Amino acid sequence: MSFQVHWERDDYSRIPFHLYHDPAVYALEMERIFRGPCWSYLCMEAELPRLGDFRTTWVGDTPVVVSRDAQSGAIHAFVNRCSHRGAMIVRKTHGNAPEHVCIYHRWCYRTDGELTGIPFRRGLKGEGGMPADFDMAAASPQRLRIANVNGLLFGTFSAASEPIEQYLGEFGMGMIQRFFHKPVRILGYSRQLIGGNWKLYAENLRDTYHASLLHEFFVTYGVDRATQKGGVKMDARHRHNMNHAYTATDTQEEARAAYAGNAGVALDRMRLRDTKLLQHTPEFDDRMNLAAPTFFPNALVVQINHSLATRQIRPKGVDALEVFQTVFGYADDSDELTRHRLISANLVGPAGFVSMEDGEAIELIQKATASTTDETNIIEMGGRGAITDQAHRVTETPVRGFWSYWAELMGVEPPGGVR
Template structure:
């Protein structure tokens, strides 16, 4: 089948609707990998994962295997994880420290900026072989940049700078880092990995979806409501019960108290939907009081109040990142195939905060992102059902029109939903999608 033209692709999006092919057609997926993941700024990792020269971590840009590494000059490089000899993946360990990367197959060896520095059995190669040719390297991504420790790379040599790409969303990264008394956060603990049989776009579409918890997470809401308050009074159990109960907040609450904001580039954040003094603001919790004191000691009362008044739940940075500052969680979306997606989830420690804060971070990670999570399992089931549903010959057009007639400018260059259950953030992602997919 011929590749769909830009006009055909543009025709797949209508006001408040999207054609099901966008989630099901392998040809569209291939074009997305090329035009979106081959051009946009893609989140690849956090600086704290590669602190010292030689520190590396495997990552991906779209489906492409990459390595993020701290080079000996202190800069962070993102290089293709491919040997220039016969194409083997050079770095097999998930993370570590290395002076050089040596390919397992015939021993070609690369510096941490990807330059080929040693070729064994050199005498056997033909005259045209030039080890100094930049093509015989672990080729570097042409652009790498970071914002407050969050590292992005682009496979396109040209395009808007990272700061322009992030736009107003820099304030969400600020919120994540400002919460550290020392203005520094670090990836800590392990990685949760999960996968589902559905399209990659479904993931960010769900993370700001305020209309789904009461349906998708019904069983855990009912269980949490039935739970006696005296059973779980600390730690993961308490966080789980409070979180699950709040997922069942009534429609008026989502309409009047939460909010959804979207910004150019496909980005968005959902307002925090918790007013629970033990869960987020945690004013009733001694560890949180200790944390606030540490923050005030470093930043003063005014600034601490300003930081605490930022109430955001998930911040989506299109196309592949979502993070949440209240409990320091970050999720990275890795497309695998049109109907297969992997997600890697990380937790962060706030430097200068009491240890109990990180315990709560891990407790929350287990509740929401762990393999035994009572909510993640529900969401994964839903992504799989969508993955199956969109392959049918049923309704051709998928409805993404909630809030279409009431969304309004937010005065900061974005558009907000009057009701947090507006699907404005999905329409906003498709504006960005069209910008890459159907540009002339």
């Protein structure tokens, strides 16, 4: 498909709203991004502890099975679609199976996705059956290449993808090492269905400007304020991003002055009756209390105090997305710390004190921009032009980084477009 974008500016400080609404753009994104040369986050290895364990997941809008080989223990991922008629092979979200059988005509697949059995393949009493030269191995569902980074599993459909170390960069590999330096314990899942285009969520994760304004809880109760030491870091290609902040690096006076005069956000207005929710003893050497590395196209790893989670973006059509969150702790956490992580789960997820608002903000954009033709948004907080790391968080520059890589993958970079 030939596809062009009229960019008002070559630094992605103006994005046309129709890119969040056009079904043809969405279809092309699924092909060129999610089935293209990107590494997508699948799940965690800790979710597949035993031989034959499987989880179903999504890469863009493609259903995928991730499984631990029933014999060798290797991790595999393959498209969850029967080669025969296209029915979903695995229907459960998770489980354990020595093989996978499609219910329609009982075609049978190994845990690595290879087609190994077709009922009545040779016919019955010399009648019917498949042609003798039918090649079962060649007809198997498409497999993804897998990369395992400290137990975080990524997959790609493309043979042309960069090695994962290069794709994530030193930045990404280092952040994953930070979070997954020891065995994790899965605490559970949450899901949120947001009526907006998937890119609005990807942008939200790269927009540090909104955090302490939309999520007023951060400021009201002092969890995170723009006055804390922190900033945004990106990989060399500016496709991934990390918002981060350090515990107790600003004063109450600095914060009060900074937020004075901003409608709707005020410090010292309220106090929690029970403050255990906010109790935080730095548990990482870097003493960050907020770290949120985001990996193009679909992943976030997030720490807010003692709450730890991954989030996976699952596009659900041009105007909807699911946020699939996996909450975890560490295998060596005490019962007391596990309880504290669960209490801290009040902060994040669909009912999270500092996260619930994203669903509403994104739906407001999707609703209000549906009728647009040429109109664009404005992305200038933090500056125009070159895309660079910043040692503060009054910025949305990483959003422009996202769009620069999006434009490259979609083949629609403007002449002289920044990267």
